[in-house]
Amino acid sequence: MSSDETDDRRHPALVATAIALPVALVVGVIVAAVLATRAPEQGPVALGTVPAPDAESADCASLLGALPGEFDSFTRAALVDPAPAGAAAWQSPDVAEPVVLRCGLERPAEFDQASRLDVIDDVQWFPVSGDAQGIDATTWYAVDRPVYVAVTVPTGTGPTPLQTITAVVSQTLAAGPIDPNPIN
Structure with a gap:
């Protein structure tokens, strides 16, 4: 095998990395979008006061x-x-x-x-x-x-x-x- 033939072939790890990085990026963007659109965690509700003269009836x-x-x-x-x-x-x-x-x-x-x-x-x-x-x-x-x-x-x-x-x-x-x- 000549040195010219070795330079043209890509190492399998390099090929796997070249494919995995864009896939991981796409998955990360999708997960971030899902988390950003989720309903916020619900806690106690704050209500202001309004005139309610019979509220304690x-x-x-x-x-x-x-x-x-x-x-x-x-x-x-x-x-x-x-x-x-x-x-x-x-x-x-x-x-x-x-x-x-x-x-x-x-x-x-x-x-x-x-x-x-x-x-x-x-x-x-x-x-x-x-x-x-x-x-x-x-x-x-x-x-x-x-x-x-x-x-x-x-x-x-x-x-x-x-x-x-x-x-x-x-x-x-x-x-x-x-x-x-x-x-x-």
Whole structure:
């Protein structure tokens, strides 16, 4: 074998390295992309305070005690202390924002005699889109119960959170007349 023939042949280790490096690079990029798009680890949910004069009422205590620990892909979340009275939240690894329930709120300012209501089962809900505030969610107010209940549902979550909570509201809080604001 002449020295010219040896120079033209590649050593098997060199060939294997030349193939393995680009493959390892591609695998590394794929793994990094998957890790970067994974849902963040879920911890306690921080909720600010809002006026909720009836949050510590017997009606709210009854409702909060009957709420489910989970539904669909959502699991009841711990709230950051100090947690507001009358509040609960659920998180899902598939949705960035939590579903939030607040009980005992004041009547929504937007709720007037001309407001559109959606009836789910036997509960009358008044929806308020978060678009005007730059929030990608809708807050639904139960307006025909002895206390106002609000459920904020992130856009694209689907109907399960509101349907599940509606069933609990229907079972724990008696229906009553609505009391909208007068039309201004």
